[in-house]
Amino acid sequence: MGATLASFFQLLADRQPLGLDVVFTPSYCDSCFKQLAYYDLIPIFGYLRQHGHCRYCDHNIAPDSLIWEFIGGFSICWMASQNYLFNGHYLLVQILILQLAIFDAQHFYVDQLYLTQLFIIVILLWGSSLVTNLIPAILCFVVLTLLSYLSKGLGNADVQLISLALLAIGFTATLWLCLLTNLFILIHFLLRRTQTKFPFIPYFYIALLTLPLLPIK
Numbered sequence: 001m002g003a004t005l006a007s008f009f010q011l012l013a014d015r016q017p018l019g020l021d022v023v024f025t026p027s028y029c030d031s032c033f034k035q036l037a038y039y040d041l042i043p044i045f046g047y048l049r050q051h052g053h054c055r056y057c058d059h060n061i062a063p064d065s066l067i068w069e070f071i072g073g074f075s076i077c078w079m080a081s082q083n084y085l086f087n088g089h090y091l092l093v094q095i096l097i098l099q100l101a102i103f104d105a106q107h108f109y110v111d112q113l114y115l116t117q118l119f120i121i122v123i124l125l126w127g128s129s130l131v132t133n134l135i136p137a138i139l140c141f142v143v144l145t146l147l148s149y150l151s152k153g154l155g156n157a158d159v160q161l162i163s164l165a166l167l168a169i170g171f172t173a174t175l176w177l178c179l180l181t182n183l184f185i186l187i188h189f190l191l192r193r194t195q196t197k198f199p200f201i202p203y204f205y206i207a208l209l210t211l212p213l214l215p216i217k
């Protein structure tokens with residue numbers, strides 16, 4: 001399920017900014033525009049079976065699709081094995097953050113619609129229990145917005161996501177997530193120094209997977 005959703009979110013990230021249809025137009029090759037067969041669309045296996053090439057024009061398909069399908073599948077299995085997914089409606093929130101992560105990785109920004117949708121879902125699911133973290137979340141939003149404005153490094157979507165995490169899971173858990181996210185970005189930078197700009201949310205999504213292991217309630 002995770003791999004299939006990751007595959008669909010990549011299609012959304014590809015087509016939505018261009019205003020293309022995402023419901024009725026079947027998947028096609030970006031190079032020769034031929035419609036793909038159903039067996040090419042099976043997540044992970046479709047890519048591996050064709051060795052990352054289009055079966056019609058041999059066009060090279062970026063390994064990103066395979067990586068995201070794997071992360072999507074693995075992350076849902078991992079969180080389910082940790083009894084995390086069905087506890088407090090966490091599954092839906094994780095899926096929505098996966099969508100943000102894939103969009104951010106591709107475009108280095110996130111459509112405000114996705115963030116608003118996540119915000120509404122968090123409020124509907126957790127409701128009155130969010131009140132305890134409301135003031136820290138607002139303060140966090142104000143401080144990070146200021147930092148984002150002064151540094152021009154942190155994106156608006158990142159600020160909103162961190163504030164929302166603080167609202168939903170509290171200060172300690174959010175600090176852990178931010179620390180790990182930045183650590184993962186730093187490690188990636190040290191391994192690949194030519195890349196100077198990093199999307200925040202994909203690494204935040206990976207950091208989310210450590211939640212069951214963190215020394216917090």
Ligand SMILES: [Zn+2]
Binds near residue numbers: 059
């Ligand atoms: Zn092709």
